[in-house]
Amino acid sequence: MHVKEVSELAGVSIRTLHHYDEIGLLTPKKINGSGYRIYSEADLERLQQILFFKELGFSLKKIKEIMNSSSYKQEEALEIQRGMLIDKRKRIDKMIQTIDKTIQNKKGEIQMTDKEKFEGFDFSHNPYEDEARKKWGDHVVDESNAKIKQLSKYERESLEKEFNDIYRKLAEIRHESPDSDIAQEKIGLWYVYLNKIGNYSLDAFKGLGQMYVDDERFTKNIDKFGEGLAKFMRDAMAVYAERNQSE
Amino acid sequence: MHVKEVSELAGVSIRTLHHYDEIGLLTPKKINGSGYRIYSEADLERLQQILFFKELGFSLKKIKEIMNSSSYKQEEALEIQRGMLIDKRKRIDKMIQTIDKTIQNKKGEIQMTDKEKFEGFDFSHNPYEDEARKKWGDHVVDESNAKIKQLSKYERESLEKEFNDIYRKLAEIRHESPDSDIAQEKIGLWYVYLNKIGNYSLDAFKGLGQMYVDDERFTKNIDKFGEGLAKFMRDAMAVYAERNQSE
DNA sequence: ATAAGGTATTACGTTACGTTAGAGTCAACT
């Protein structure tokens, strides 16, 4: 499917689709040879998810964070979104009640406190973000931490040592090209390491790399080992994922 | 009431209130002597209205346009907003249905077309703006036009002559101060003129003046008589309204 | 009179696109 088709189907502008591509929120496979974006069925589903989250007031950054979380599963998300939408409907009902009261109040039929005049809306913060955070927030870290806690003391120390070794090695070579042999070898170790404590597909691996630069909590910790390491790792991870994907 | 109080009551940030003041959407009477914004009960009601429109997806510019329309009445607005909110609830119900279908589809229980996957959302345009336009849009002009049409040919020509005369006079003196005697005299004629074809309170008069510079359709036509005339008129009209208000 | 909390005014930053502008693509029609 081409942009226009998708655009009309989903009721969003073409520019919006371009934008989502730009920020890496929804990147179709642009095979067309002449650079045209071609959207697959899976892309459509992802777009649907994005729009649900958007309706619920999430920022694109948060949406990306959530959907890139290694534990993200569409079916789970649908259930949660369903709950949130029902909640939102409740809030709208409240607003309708508030209107009714206000009308009555205007007619002098009832009294109304100032507080009651604003029941139903609260623009000060997104009421659904907390729930989302519980489910997906900081999940990559949580998941890893949980697994690590289950290990024996010896295993933990051994893992930590390995962790530090890989980071230091990567930091040393961070000025090489991300697709160089040495970089790919070391980033491969990283992939193996991660799969000891979690379960990462190549796509998730690539997504995680992107998060290293998008999410400053990661960037900060990673760049402790060397300025610019996060970016280097993201690039290397992307290359690694793509190379091993096709084979 | 001070900003913080209002802010907490309505669930909007202080910055938002400042912003609404800046753009002239909600300007409290700042009597406090030290420049503090003091919000009245009427201001609260206006804020409530604003938030309702916002929830329905109107831009602040549109909201301002609507609420400054000479025919705007709060009670009417409440009824219409009520209808729109009920409509919005329907759309959310559609989205919930869409989610349910998607879940079933994922389980392989039912088939689903691409179109069905996006039923409920349509971000391409605000569905309520048309309705609003019918009620309030271009209303100042419409109202005047309607009245003018009812007049005899002679009366119409006479009015048009008067109209042109006033504009030309105003254009001549547009470099005077808006609160000078001559400016106030001529703008007074304009107020009298407008009330021949409509029914303008001093507040509506002031609001109309603001619209001369906010709405470029007005600005363009007015500035035909002289560059900067629209701004001059707005200022003069504001002074006129305030001076005659208190007496 | 001094600290704590509220408020005001700049003023620059940010998000999520809108809006041209300039140029290449594709399918259909003469």
Place this chain on the structure above:
DNA sequence: AGTTGACTCTAACGTAACGTAATACCTTAT
């Protein structure tokens, strides 16, 4: 084969609705 019209791309600047300091004044409680 040439042209047209609908579609696509990237690049880049514009906009709306605030967020986020920074700096300074006001007010009241101690």
